[in-house]
Amino acid sequence: MMKFASCAAAALVLCAGVGSAQSELNGCTSAIADGDETNIYFSNGIRTDSDEANVTVQYLRGIYKQSLEGSFEGETYSFYSAPNPTIGTYSDIVEVLNQKLEEAGIADEGLSALQLLELLRAGLSAEEIRRAISLAVGISTRVPPVITELFLEEAEIEMSQAQAAAIANIGSVEGLHANYYVSDLQAGKRVFVIAHSQGNLFANASLSAAATSLPTAADSLGMIGVATPAAQQFASSFYRTADDDRVIQALSLIETVLPANIDNVPMDDFRSISNHLFERDYMDARLPSRDAIDAELVRLAGSVPFPALDAGEGAIRATLTWDEQPDVDLHAFEPNGAHVFYSSRIGPSGFLDVDDTTSFGPENYFVECDTIELGVYTIGVNYYSGLAPSTATVSLFLGDGRTPTPRTVTLPTALGSAGNNSPQILFTIGVALQDEIVRYTVE
Amino acid sequence: MRYLFAACMPFFLVVACSDGGSDDPAQPIGNMAPQAAFTSPTTADERSSFNASAGGSSDPDGMIVSYSWSIVNTDQIDITLQGEDTENLSISVGEIQNSADIQIMLSVTDDLGESASASSVVSINEVDAQLLPPMPNEQDSLATVAGIDTDGDGVRDDVERSILGLYPLNTPRREVLLIGASAIQMQVMAGNDGDQAESDAASERSADFAACALSSGSVETVRQDLAALKLFTLNTDARRQAYLDYEASRAGTIQRAVDPSLVDCTFEF
Incomplete structure (x- = not known):
């Protein structure tokens, strides 16, 4: 970790080092590792919402964290979901289920296609679904008799086809998480992305954008693709697609996709009808795909280099990125009254350790855990130089592990140094003692 | 045995109630x-x-x-x-x-x-059902996005009742589902309000649910529980739309997987 100041800096500073008890004194409950760090992201597929992505990434943490940290001494592995906007694209699938409900004469009986989709992708049996429906308010008693195993099987097959069509219709995707990956790289962390289904398209875009943004650290990015619908993976990285994956099979009829490369049929086929689900059809410990994925993750962990440490982090970290306009500046106001920005980069509490004047950013401000102060920190931006409106985004990382949604602002005109004293505020962070524990609030 | 002793007269007790052949003169006579x-x-x-x-x-x-x-x-x-x-x-x-x-x-x-x-x-x-608020009538329950939460614990009354029906004999599992239900309720309200800070808090709660649920169940059962919770919670068009709006707000964000040992997996109900 970078160290810029001693703990005796100011009376208000919450002088505390590392350790769980001390972490309560500075809010850094999400320990900043002393050794090398790797962030592993899960990029979810088309039929997975953010709640399910959270379950999956927790599941991956359970499988891999301890074993990786045991195998690679001194290293820390953290796990994040990186949700994609799948809801919009799976409206076609929902429509398929709507039609099924209409055909069965229960379209207006209280069970929506969206609810049915949730039940189907959870792998519930017809009996289990009927029981759950009987407990829900507002669903007609006419519904349960219609939900049979045959009904579910037909729905699954039609959904697989609709899912393939929906993926084919996605077109280009944005690298929505590139800013996070770049932020990690600058903090000296490797980034591995495990992507499933449509999540491969988003992961490819995000990793490519991150590599372009920070080419010197591009080789610290890694990817594992599962059931990929892509024609090409980021940096020709590893992937596994089962040769009987119904969704990718259907997609291959209408789009160019990478070929299937694993025979995943187990002795006793317990997989879903689609053979496309992440946990059940690829990650089950009885499947060859799981062995291959495990081996690749270990290979990545053992071979991918760690990037250079360019940006600090701690109790508070704010990172600014923007577009091709030459210069947008990051400003921070600390509880002690200090104004930290490009011409006054070291404050009593925090530091502007990365500055950029040549487009895109990033700029980075951070407060170490042992120099956090009680009070209010504000983070803002000033459009310094450029000829057209500029769009700037600030990502915030807190020592308690939270990563509030990045905030984006369009700045109409460059203000030069005249704007230094009145930057547009994007985050207001309160640091307060509650029950003798320091907690952060974000406005 | 009581019958045998009652039938025995004291006089004959030594012989008639002996333990099978003993002629010990010290044997009690009654x-x-x-x-x-x-x-x-x-x-x-x-x-x-x-x-x-x-x-x-x-x-x-x-x-x-x-x-x-x-x-x-x-x-x-x-x-x-x-x-x-x-x-x-x-x-x-x-x-x-x-x-x-x-x-x-x-x-x-x-x-x-x-x-x-x-x-x-x-x-x-049986005490659990008595601890819960009564099931609201259907019309009232479905009338608003927020629904009715009489006890103010963050989970709608009808959802609490449905969870009890799903796991009547498993209080720890019910507690985990209540955490999940509170997360989905927060998501619905965040989507309804269009509030990003609420959305962030709801996502954190969802991560807590994932950690608690996977600590005591397989990924398959957790998925099934999640589906049941959505069935119970997203039971009107307005609630479904609010949930979809929340989902849209999560695109491009990240959410950490939390350390289960740091999460309070109990739920006061």
Whole structure:
């Protein structure tokens, strides 16, 4: 970790080092590792919402964290979901289920296609679904008799086809998480992305954008693709697609996709009808795909280099990125009254350790855990130089592990140094003692 | 045994009630029956433990040498006994779906083999349903996006009732589902309000649910629980739309997987 100041800096500073008890004194409950760090992201597929992505990434943490940290001494592995906007694209699938409900004469009986989709992708049996429906308010008693195993099987097959069509219709995707990956790289962390289904398209875009943004650290990015619908993976990285994956099979009829490369049929086929689900059809410990994925993750962990440490982090970290306009500046106001920005980069509490004047950013401000102060920190931006409106985004990382949604602002005109004293505020962070524990609030 | 002793006249006791051929002249010529008596509560709640004590049992001309406890458990509720052959019986009641009665039976035997018995009924109360707010009427329940949460615990009353119906005999699982239900309710309200800070908080709560749920269940059961929660929670068009709006707000964000040991997986209800 970078160290810029001693703990005796100011009376208000919450002088505390590392350790769980001390972490309560500075809010850094999400320990900043002393050794090398790797962030592993899960990029979810088309039929997975953010709640399910959270379950999956927790599941991956359970499988891999301890074993990786045991195998690679001194290293820390953290796990994040990186949700994609799948809801919009799976409206076609929902429509398929709507039609099924209409055909069965229960379209207006209280069970929506969206609810049915949730039940189907959870792998519930017809009996289990009927029981759950009987407990829900507002669903007609006419519904349960219609939900049979045959009904579910037909729905699954039609959904697989609709899912393939929906993926084919996605077109280009944005690298929505590139800013996070770049932020990690600058903090000296490797980034591995495990992507499933449509999540491969988003992961490819995000990793490519991150590599372009920070080419010197591009080789610290890694990817594992599962059931990929892509024609090409980021940096020709590893992937596994089962040769009987119904969704990718259907997609291959209408789009160019990478070929299937694993025979995943187990002795006793317990997989879903689609053979496309992440946990059940690829990650089950009885499947060859799981062995291959495990081996690749270990290979990545053992071979991918760690990037250079360019940006600090701690109790508070704010990172600014923007577009091709030459210069947008990051400003921070600390509880002690200090104004930290490009011409006054070291404050009593925090530091502007990365500055950029040549487009895109990033700029980075951070407060170490042992120099956090009680009070209010504000983070803002000033459009310094450029000829057209500029769009700037600030990502915030807190020592308690939270990563509030990045905030984006369009700045109409460059203000030069005249704007230094009145930057547009994007985050207001309160640091307060509650029950003798320091907690952060974000406005 | 009581019948045999009652039939024996004292005069003949040495021979007629002997233990099979002994001619010991010191053998007592009569034995009075012991008296079986015990104390126990008359009611108990599910998930509680209580004792039955046979300390009130006695033998007028000797001593009690053995105790034997049993229960009549017609409804086959979850009951665990400890100390069935001691003076004090410990009874642990597990989860029950409906209130039920059990009958506690005690048999005592004195030093000459004479026995006596006693019994008592204990009513076991189902308490979970009583702790919950009543099921709101359907019209009121569906009228607003927020719904009705009488006890203010962050989970709609109808959803709490549905969760109890799903897991009537598994309080720890129900607690985990209530965490999940509170997360989805927060998501619905965040989507309805269009508030990003609420959305972030709801996502954190969802991560807590994932950590708690996977600590005590497989990924398959957690997915099924999640689907059931969405079935219960997203039961109007307005709630579904609010949830979809929340989902849209998560695109491009990240959410950490939390350390389960740092999450409070209990739910006050």
